[in-house]
Amino acid sequence: xxxxxxxxxxxICKSGTSVKIECRSLDFQATTMFWYRQFPKQxxxxxxxxxxxxxxxxxxxxxxxxxxxxxxxxxxxxLTVTSAHPEDSSFYIxxxxxxxxxxxxxxxxGTRLTVT
Amino acid sequence: xxxxxxPTEMTATEGAIVQINCTYQTSGFNGLFWYQQHAGxxxxxxxxxxxxxxxxxxxxxxxxxxxxxxxYLLLKExxxxxxxxxxxxxxxxxxxxxxxxxxxxxxxx
Numbered sequence: 001x002x003x004x005x006x007x008x009x010x011x012i013c014k015s016g017t018s019v020k021i022e023c024r025s026l027d028f029q030a031t032t033m034f035w036y037r038q039f040p041k042q043x044x045x046x047x048x049x050x051x052x053x054x055x056x057x058x059x060x061x062x063x064x065x066x067x068x069x070x071x072x073x074x075x076x077x078x079l080t081v082t083s084a085h086p087e088d089s090s091f092y093i094x095x096x097x098x099x100x101x102x103x104x105x106x107x108x109x110g111t112r113l114t115v116t
Numbered sequence: 117x118x119x120x121x122x123p124t125e126m127t128a129t130e131g132a133i134v135q136i137n138c139t140y141q142t143s144g145f146n147g148l149f150w151y152q153q154h155a156g157x158x159x160x161x162x163x164x165x166x167x168x169x170x171x172x173x174x175x176x177x178x179x180x181x182x183x184x185x186x187x188y189l190l191l192k193e194x195x196x197x198x199x200x201x202x203x204x205x206x207x208x209x210x211x212x213x214x215x216x217x218x219x220x221x222x223x224x225x
Contacts, residue, residue, distance in 0.1 A: 034213075043203060043217040044159070093158045104149070105213065107158040 003027055004096050006108035013084055013115055020080045021111045023094030029074035030096035034105060035067075038091045050077045084115040118142045120216035122204050127222045128194055136189045136202050136219045144209020150178050150189045151203040153218065159203055162189070191221075199223045 003026040013019050023033055031052050036044040048069050050056040056069035068080040077096075081088055091112055095105035119141045128134040140148070147166040151159035165171055165180035165187060177190040191198055204216040 043215045046213070046215075049212070091156075104161060104164060107151075107160070110156075110158040112156070 002098070002106045004030075004094065004106045004108040006092075006094055006111050008111060009109060010112040011114070013113070015085055015115055016083055018080055018082045019084055019113060020078055021092055021094075021113075023077045023079070023096070023108050025075045025096040025106070028096075028098055030077075030098065031074060032097045033071055033077040034095045034097075035069060035077075035079050036093045036095070038093060038110075044093065047079075081113065084113070086115045089113055089115045118206075118208065118214050120204055120206060120214055122202075122216045122219045124217070125220045125222065127224060128191075130194055130196060130223055130225050132194050133190065133192050134194060134221065136191075136204075136221065138187045138189070138204035138216055140185050140187070140204070140206045140214070140216075142206045142208045142214055145182060146207040146209065146211055148178075148180055148187050149205045149207070149213070150176075150187075151205065153201045153203055155200075162202075194223050196223050196225070 005024045007022045033050045035047045037047050038044050046059050047062045048056045048058045050069050050071040052071045052074050058064045071077040091110050093110040095107045097105050122138045149164050150162040152162050153159040163178035165178050170179045175192045180187045201218040201220050203218045205213045
């Protein structure tokens, strides 16, 4: 149990375009989902915390108008990278936490974004 | 500020034992996690410690000392597939995970 999927697993887009990444909890309800970014040879960097039905909470330095997060249901959160630039190229990972749980986060497989 | 320290890289031999240390300073403590991450993949959960002591799970064990702000991950009978990065993360008083930079473990035959 506790499976989290992400789609797409990799995407290449042109500079200036927007890309949407989906994160789904397949067999549990996730009231909270987290979006991370990871650059090569670096650790995970939390971008934002997303609670179902409310606005996401962004970490300092993360542009909320550039990284749009929507958590419309208990099983789906989306991250849209708007007007992508080459420096946005990274590995984006989502994780989800069980409803009522304050402990373990379950990670999706990640999405490799390359902006050309 | 909040800080998680772990070695950047370690090398060990197949079949041997290796211990990866993690020290932390966080605002509050609601548990410490160890994750394994292979290159190009998302982290996978290894262990969770919230009380002092040793938790054993197969070839992997994790130890916690809250008074010392210290944990270690012990890997026994190392296999080549154990080559990966090992991430230490602490859940703070806001139930937010604070991540270490990870330890890259290289296993040699």
